[in-house]
Amino acid sequence: MIVTDWRGLPDRLRGAAVAIGAFDGVHRGHQAVIARAREAADRLGAPLAVVSFDPHPRRWFQPGAAPFRLMTPAQMARAMAPLGVDRLHLLPFDATMAAMTDEAFVGQVLVDGLGIRHAAVGFDFTYGKGRTGSAEGLRRQGEALGFGVTVVDRIDDGDGLKLSSSGVREALKAGDMARAAAILGRPFAIEGEVIHGDKRGRTIGVPTANVAMGDYMRPAYGVYATRTRLPDGRVIDGVANLGVRPMFEIDQPLLEVWLFDFSEDLYGQTIETELVGFLRGEMAFDGLEALKLQIDADAAAARALLS
Numbered sequence: 001m002i003v004t005d006w007r008g009l010p011d012r013l014r015g016a017a018v019a020i021g022a023f024d025g026v027h028r029g030h031q032a033v034i035a036r037a038r039e040a041a042d043r044l045g046a047p048l049a050v051v052s053f054d055p056h057p058r059r060w061f062q063p064g065a066a067p068f069r070l071m072t073p074a075q076m077a078r079a080m081a082p083l084g085v086d087r088l089h090l091l092p093f094d095a096t097m098a099a100m101t102d103e104a105f106v107g108q109v110l111v112d113g114l115g116i117r118h119a120a121v122g123f124d125f126t127y128g129k130g131r132t133g134s135a136e137g138l139r140r141q142g143e144a145l146g147f148g149v150t151v152v153d154r155i156d157d158g159d160g161l162k163l164s165s166s167g168v169r170e171a172l173k174a175g176d177m178a179r180a181a182a183i184l185g186r187p188f189a190i191e192g193e194v195i196h197g198d199k200r201g202r203t204i205g206v207p208t209a210n211v212a213m214g215d216y217m218r219p220a221y222g223v224y225a226t227r228t229r230l231p232d233g234r235v236i237d238g239v240a241n242l243g244v245r246p247m248f249e250i251d252q253p254l255l256e257v258w259l260f261d262f263s264e265d266l267y268g269q270t271i272e273t274e275l276v277g278f279l280r281g282e283m284a285f286d287g288l289e290a291l292k293l294q295i296d297a298d299a300a301a302a303r304a305l306l307s
Contacts, residue, residue: 015117017040018118018119020110034080048084052089089114106127119142124154168188190273206295210257230266239279240257
């Protein structure tokens with residue numbers, strides 16, 4: 001369940017043990033914070049909730065920044081469900097939220113609004129106007145206002161992986177999908193509505209489902225082996241081009257997915273495509289025949305990787 005405000009909530013949506021943070025990606029570091037909140041929820045006999053923000057605070061303060069998100073709110077909620085999260089409080093990050101002092105955020109949002117019983121946060125958690133609130137500051141405020149606080153130390157993988165959203169972005173930019181998946185605990189996936197493209201793929205027997213990138217960060221441009229989840233739950237293997245297709249000079253990057261052995265109409269439907277493996281970078285071609293030969297090679301490579 002996604003709850004989009006903190007004001008005027010009924011009692012059934014209050015009184016949880018919560019994990020607080022941006023949680024973009026819900027990677028293994030985030031999962032550790034949620035696990036500590038779950039321990040408190042079990043101990044207190046309380047629901048487990050996550051408190052996050054939409055839009056991401058970075059988008060509010062840097063509206064002109066390059067796209068950077070790792071997931072949509074719907075993906076976030078789905079990733080949290082297996083962790084035992086009962087509800088996601090996705091609070092509007094607007095002028096009111098941005099102007100709150102750390103004391104006001106705790107008093108008005110966490111205590112008066114959500115009625116939290118415990119909070120778990122990462123060691124580097126900050127909050128309030130000017131980021132004046134810290135994890136230790138939240139612990140002190142919790143002692144004064146009647147809720148417990150767990151601060152989770154930085155966690156890194158035994159193999160030296162940086163378990164952070166920035167670590168995921170670095171891996172995606174490098175086309176290292178295995179490293180991104182190791183940090184996330186699952187493959188990176190792009191979700192969006194299938195839109196009409198230029199239909200060039202149909203002319204060479206390769207119809208694609210096209211999804212605009214929106215505010216997703218841009219992984220390495222090129223060709224990927226993919227798995228796509230359809231609205232009815234079916235998962236279809238495929239191969240996708242992500243980028244601007246230099247041969248056709250597309251203005252905005254697209255994810256163009258060729259679903260293997262599939263011919264149904266998906267226009268207007270929302271699909272989620274996992275980028276399982278990076279096959280090659282973007283290339284320009286002398287003509288459609290050369291492009292078709294390369295697509296056939298890419299499809300064979302994708303089928304081999306996915307098998």
